[in-house]
Amino acid sequence: MSDNSDDWTKGPELSAEEARRRREARAQDEPEAGEADGEDAETLRERRRLAEQAMLDRWIGGVLVEQRRSRRWKLFFRFVFALLILAFLALSFYGLFAAQGPVEARGPHLGVVEVEGVIDRESPANASRVIKGIERAWEAPGAKAVVLHIDSPGGSPVQSQRIYDEVMRLRESGDKPIIAVVEDIGASGAYYIAAAADEIVAAPASLVGSIGVIHAGFGFEQAIQRLGIERRVFTAGENKDFLDPFADVEPSQRRFWQEVLATTHRQFIDDVKAGRGDRLADDERLFSGLIWTGEQALDLGLVDRLGNLDGEARRLLEEPRRHDYTPQLDPFERLSRRFGSVMASVLGLSNAETPVRYQLR
Numbered sequence: 001m002s003d004n005s006d007d008w009t010k011g012p013e014l015s016a017e018e019a020r021r022r023r024e025a026r027a028q029d030e031p032e033a034g035e036a037d038g039e040d041a042e043t044l045r046e047r048r049r050l051a052e053q054a055m056l057d058r059w060i061g062g063v064l065v066e067q068r069r070s071r072r073w074k075l076f077f078r079f080v081f082a083l084l085i086l087a088f089l090a091l092s093f094y095g096l097f098a099a100q101g102p103v104e105a106r107g108p109h110l111g112v113v114e115v116e117g118v119i120d121r122e123s124p125a126n127a128s129r130v131i132k133g134i135e136r137a138w139e140a141p142g143a144k145a146v147v148l149h150i151d152s153p154g155g156s157p158v159q160s161q162r163i164y165d166e167v168m169r170l171r172e173s174g175d176k177p178i179i180a181v182v183e184d185i186g187a188s189g190a191y192y193i194a195a196a197a198d199e200i201v202a203a204p205a206s207l208v209g210s211i212g213v214i215h216a217g218f219g220f221e222q223a224i225q226r227l228g229i230e231r232r233v234f235t236a237g238e239n240k241d242f243l244d245p246f247a248d249v250e251p252s253q254r255r256f257w258q259e260v261l262a263t264t265h266r267q268f269i270d271d272v273k274a275g276r277g278d279r280l281a282d283d284e285r286l287f288s289g290l291i292w293t294g295e296q297a298l299d300l301g302l303v304d305r306l307g308n309l310d311g312e313a314r315r316l317l318e319e320p321r322r323h324d325y326t327p328q329l330d331p332f333e334r335l336s337r338r339f340g341s342v343m344a345s346v347l348g349l350s351n352a353e354t355p356v357r358y359q360l361r
Contacts, residue, residue: 105323110313111137112147114326119155119189127162129327137325148180154188167196181309182206195275200303202294212289213265218245
């Protein structure tokens with residue numbers, strides 16, 4: 001039987017009757033061909049049986065290969081799903097037990113609270129977390145001083161004001177010193193917080209200051225006009241959309257928003273003066289938004305001395321020791337917050353973040 005006559009894999013699709021007639025015709029032709037080749041009918045039937053068996057074996061082999069491939073993919077996805085479940089459980093247990101806060105240190109030490117990164121309600125440097133760390137360090141009997149270890153370009157005015165107010169309250173209610181130590185940068189909202197401390201320490205090359213307020217955005221109204229895009233915004237209140245980047249800013253709106261920024265700036269200046277007092281130099285550039293090195297800031301009264309966290313530990317304690325009272329981050333909560341922020345952005349929902357920033361740009 002030639003390969004070209006294999007009705008299973010080649011040739012047009014046949015009806016049952018046509019297939020039967022073709023098999024009968026082939027059966028009549030094969031004995032003659034077999035006789036011509038010196039083969040009898042029994043040999044031809046055996047060859048046909050072997051060919052059919054081989055074809056069946058190939059089909060079964062293909063089915064088995066496909067089943068094995070399917071099983072491998074099922075095992076892979078089950079393994080990934082199990083890893084996700086384990087990760088979820090690990091994050092949950094960590095959030096419930098490991099992230100409850102540091103164990104209180106024994107013996108004299110510095111109670112350190114980290115203020116790192118952008119100061120924002122959704123960031124690690126949010127007011128609730130920093131204030132909780134400050135209170136822990138303040139109440140710890142072994143903490144000889146509370147140290148705000150700052151490395152931040154600033155951020156939200158509201159979050160900065162909340163921390164400032166708490167530090168001022170503690171500063172005025174007890175005799176435990178509160179020291180702000182600036183690492184790489186302590187600017188804008190971060191300096192707002194530092195100004196409430198009893199003393200501010202910075203390295204000679206630290207960046208300090210930037211006492212100003214900023215709101216930055218873009219205007220795309222001409223761009224969408226050139227592209228032929230129609231912006232559809234419905235408001236109740238004639239100024240409700242005045243910060244829309246796709247709308248023109250009227251002169252009256254510009255003046256109003258500048259007043260908002262100026263009012264926030266005045267609050268910033270008043271609080272810095274209340275915290276620093278007569279230590280500030282009489283220099284009109286202090287509140288212009290400029291930023292200085294630690295060495296320059298010392299001459300301007302923005303910092304009290306040059307140094308770092310290790311130096312403060314040696315200065316205040318015979319045996320330099322420090323303990324971090326910053327509440328540990330709950331990774332599950334951070335993941336949930338991030339997911340919520342992303343979904344709000346995708347759905348076009350507004351978030352609670354203020355557009356006004358005490359932030360270095």
